[in-house]
Amino acid sequence: MKKVVTFWMVLLLVTLNFSQVIVKEVSTKFPEMLYKQVGTRTLNFQYIELFADTDLVGMIVKGWYFVGTQKIDSKKFEVKVVSERETSYYFDGKRQGSYIYLNPVLIVCPANSKILIDNVEFYKPKKTVLPVEGDEKMVGAYIVASVIQNGRYVEREAVTTQDHVYIKIVAGTFPTGGYSIQTNEPEIVFPVGNNKGKIVITGYFKTPGKGEMVTQAFTTPTAYVEIGRLPKGDYEVIANIENLGTFRFVLKVE
Numbered sequence: 001m002k003k004v005v006t007f008w009m010v011l012l013l014v015t016l017n018f019s020q021v022i023v024k025e026v027s028t029k030f031p032e033m034l035y036k037q038v039g040t041r042t043l044n045f046q047y048i049e050l051f052a053d054t055d056l057v058g059m060i061v062k063g064w065y066f067v068g069t070q071k072i073d074s075k076k077f078e079v080k081v082v083s084e085r086e087t088s089y090y091f092d093g094k095r096q097g098s099y100i101y102l103n104p105v106l107i108v109c110p111a112n113s114k115i116l117i118d119n120v121e122f123y124k125p126k127k128t129v130l131p132v133e134g135d136e137k138m139v140g141a142y143i144v145a146s147v148i149q150n151g152r153y154v155e156r157e158a159v160t161t162q163d164h165v166y167i168k169i170v171a172g173t174f175p176t177g178g179y180s181i182q183t184n185e186p187e188i189v190f191p192v193g194n195n196k197g198k199i200v201i202t203g204y205f206k207t208p209g210k211g212e213m214v215t216q217a218f219t220t221p222t223a224y225v226e227i228g229r230l231p232k233g234d235y236e237v238i239a240n241i242e243n244l245g246t247f248r249f250v251l252k253v254e
Contacts, residue, residue: 169241203242
């Protein structure tokens with residue numbers, strides 16, 4: 001616990017005094033359940049989005065490279081941050097069994113950056129509107145279209161008429177459990193002529209009550225609202241989630 005507290009104190013100081021991209025190996029360990037994954041069976045990366053607002057994004061990233069029976073004992077992993085300029089950082093991976101592992105790396109950079117490791121992109125700016133100003137706990141919330149691919153949800157900026165569409169609503173990252181998003185049936189209006197279609201989602205963001213027993217781990221409350229297949233055209237997507245905020249973006253169906 002002491003190591004985690006120390007880590008967050010350092011992270012806060014880094015954020016408050018931010019003047020450049022920070023990419024640094026760290027020793028802090030987080031529960032595996034907090035990590036999301038991206039990559040293939042050969043090259044795979046896991047990451048936790050610590051925070052994200054209109055200025056900065058902070059992440060912990062680790063990963064592995066499968067070498068099997070190849071006689072390779074080490075590998076350099078390239079962490080690339082692309083914003084106004086492109087900067088690369090290199091970290092030595094060490095072999096354990098059939099894998100070469102990248103130790104956890106802290107990345108803090110401008111929110112308009114793309115982040116890649118060995119050319120695998122796992123973060124890019126989200127084209128969404130953040131919630132109403134003034135509530136720091138809502139930092140990192142967003143909405144985006146998603147489809148199911150290979151048994152998992154995949155975010156999409158545009159979809160086709162053959163896609164079964166979901167709207168993903170993310171409340172952000174919180175230090176404990178007890179948070180959830182509850183939604184109602186969506187209202188869908190198809191586009192007609194030059195008029196855009198419209199998808200309206202309403203709901204409620206539940207927060208833990210005083211004294212409520214909750215999980216003592218970082219959580220990212222997420223809801224997937226099923227929309228289904230849509231006719232071709234542009235749709236204005238509006239999610240009005242009480243106690244969280246109002247979000248908008250335009251979904252293109254091709």
